[in-house]
Amino acid sequence: MSTLLTRPLDRVSDFPAIPEGWAYLDTAATAQKPRVVIDAITRGYGETYATVHRGVYQRSAEMTLAFEASRRRVAQFIGAASADEIVFVRGATEGINLVAHSWGNGLKAGDRILLSTLEHHSNIVPWQLLRDRTGIAIDVAPLTPDGRIDLDTVEAMLTPAHKLVALAHVSNVLGSVLDARRTADLAHAVGAKLLLDGCQAVPRIAVDVAALDCDFYVFSGHKLYGPTGIGVLWARGEILDAMPPWHGGGAMIDKVTFAKTTYAPPPARFEAGTPHVVGVIGLHAAIDYVDSIGLDAIHRHEAALVKAARDALSGLNSVRLFGPESSAGIVSFEVEGVHPHDVGTILDEERVAIRAGHHCAQPLMEHLGVPATARASFGVYNSEQDVAALVRGIERVTRIFG
Ligand SMILES: Cc1ncc(COP(=O)(O)O)c(C=O)c1O
Numbered sequence: 001m002s003t004l005l006t007r008p009l010d011r012v013s014d015f016p017a018i019p020e021g022w023a024y025l026d027t028a029a030t031a032q033k034p035r036v037v038i039d040a041i042t043r044g045y046g047e048t049y050a051t052v053h054r055g056v057y058q059r060s061a062e063m064t065l066a067f068e069a070s071r072r073r074v075a076q077f078i079g080a081a082s083a084d085e086i087v088f089v090r091g092a093t094e095g096i097n098l099v100a101h102s103w104g105n106g107l108k109a110g111d112r113i114l115l116s117t118l119e120h121h122s123n124i125v126p127w128q129l130l131r132d133r134t135g136i137a138i139d140v141a142p143l144t145p146d147g148r149i150d151l152d153t154v155e156a157m158l159t160p161a162h163k164l165v166a167l168a169h170v171s172n173v174l175g176s177v178l179d180a181r182r183t184a185d186l187a188h189a190v191g192a193k194l195l196l197d198g199c200q201a202v203p204r205i206a207v208d209v210a211a212l213d214c215d216f217y218v219f220s221g222h223k224l225y226g227p228t229g230i231g232v233l234w235a236r237g238e239i240l241d242a243m244p245p246w247h248g249g250g251a252m253i254d255k256v257t258f259a260k261t262t263y264a265p266p267p268a269r270f271e272a273g274t275p276h277v278v279g280v281i282g283l284h285a286a287i288d289y290v291d292s293i294g295l296d297a298i299h300r301h302e303a304a305l306v307k308a309a310r311d312a313l314s315g316l317n318s319v320r321l322f323g324p325e326s327s328a329g330i331v332s333f334e335v336e337g338v339h340p341h342d343v344g345t346i347l348d349e350e351r352v353a354i355r356a357g358h359h360c361a362q363p364l365m366e367h368l369g370v371p372a373t374a375r376a377s378f379g380v381y382n383s384e385q386d387v388a389a390l391v392r393g394i395e396r397v398t399r400i401f402g
Helices: 035-046 058-078 092-101 125-134 151-157 179-188 237-242 278-295 297-314 340-351 363-366 384-398
Strands: 084-091 112-116 135-141 162-170 193-197 216-218 231-235 251-254 261-263 318-321 330-334 355-357 373-377
Touching: 035 278, 058 084, 058 231, 058 278, 092 125, 092 193, 092 216, 092 231, 112 125, 112 151, 125 135, 135 151, 151 179, 151 363, 162 179, 179 193, 231 237, 297 318, 297 330, 297 355, 297 384, 330 340, 330 384, 340 355, 340 373, 340 384
Parallel strands: 112 135, 112 162, 162 193, 193 216
Antiparallel strands: 084 231, 216 231, 251 261, 318 330, 330 373, 355 373
16 A cells, blocks of 8 residues: 555455455545444444434433534534534535525525536536526636636636635546635625535545635535445534525424424524434544544545556556646546547456546536546555556557557
């Protein structure tokens, strides 16, 4: 394994689902799970299971304590001012939909929001649905030639009509890292809020929402080495306090009568129904795992793998690389004249797992002028050997397709 990690990582014992000799290069889609997360989930169902916030019995009280301890851990992990600012959702997709439905329904015709060309569909479609409901307008910021959101143009585009800027902190296709602090300053200068889609950032770079000065931050647990079905919406306390509920049901109320219902304060107001109890427990274990390695070390490790991959692939005539040199953990490319699905299939025969497709970013594909790309994305468990296997596989692709 790479020496850039601060502690030695035994891939076989830490990641039981990665067999020897398999290069898993699809962490941007979902991360493999460390044993500590699997153990936490097994214990959560096999030993300590009960519902939360409702039971009067000891087991439920203990599970509630563990559940709320996870919320505090998430708050600390991303630099939130209070655990009450942490809303558990199913994932980034649900977090963005929550903001679009609750906060967004306060927008009206004439208001504008600004997205970018490289957004994931989950940071496009919820805003289009909001546009259909309210008549707001959507503007799309262009990219620099190397595939970063062009903040000089963002600055020129923003007007007082803009109420929200919603951008990926790290692109899931290009790996480009947004200068989030500058973006927050630009948004706030016209009175707009900033939402960051942190799905690809949280597993790769240390995130501190206070230092970034954003207003909303969303991410998914499964990309952070945690379980699927659990994610986080963070919003500034005063914004969350003023937001109406979006889902109604148990746990989110203060008092219910048929004449009138009043709602619980955040975060409960936004967590209707029985939550993903064990998912929340697993997320806590995932954050502990990531912190035990350290995000600065993870970032250095992935940056070194990206550099090695880009250096090797740029030496192959037939390969076109997308995105900036200094991308975070993600490299998209095409092999000239070969459909990315064929690239993916041949790499699979070589025991290299990459993603091939539009990556839920069709407007970006259109901008790049391709129907799809091949994407290799790295995680803590990858090594230079995985990069070498990728390169060998692509050399075989070029031999097969001449
Ligand atoms: C940048 C980005 N945003 C949002 C999402 C959606 O995440 P989820 O499907 O976990 O809700 C993804 C997942 O690929 C992503 O990469």
